[in-house]
Amino acid sequence: MSESETAADKSLVQEFYDQVFSRGDTSNLDRFMRDDYIQHNPTCADGKAGFLALGPQIDIIRLNGEDDMVYVFFKCTLKNGHVNKVCDIYRLQDGQLAEHWDIIEHNVEDVQSRNGNGLF
Secondary structure: HHHHHHHHHHHHHHHHHHHHHOOOOOOOOHHEEOOOOOEOOOOOOOOHHHHHHHHHEEEEEEEEEEEEEEEEEEEEEEOOOOOEEEEEEEEEEEEEEEEEEEEEEEOOOOOOOOOOOOEE
């Protein structure tokens, strides 16, 4: 995969997060996500319908990519006030999100650091 394709994939994921997560605008979901979107989070269903059931507020800490994979590290504040530390991993295919994995550290809002370093 070329550097320009990787840059385009990173840009697409950044725009996806800005529109869908930050603004709550799902009107362009067909542009971002394949119909056969595969979800590896065991609590979410596959496809766009499974994705639409989510609704967190996020703050991106870092976004990077390599080949057809893009990684997003962010702070996720849930509707119930809990805060999760999350890394989402996407595989892109033909300019759309094709597959998703995540790594989540749940309920970190009250975690105290032994070393004084922030969680984010």
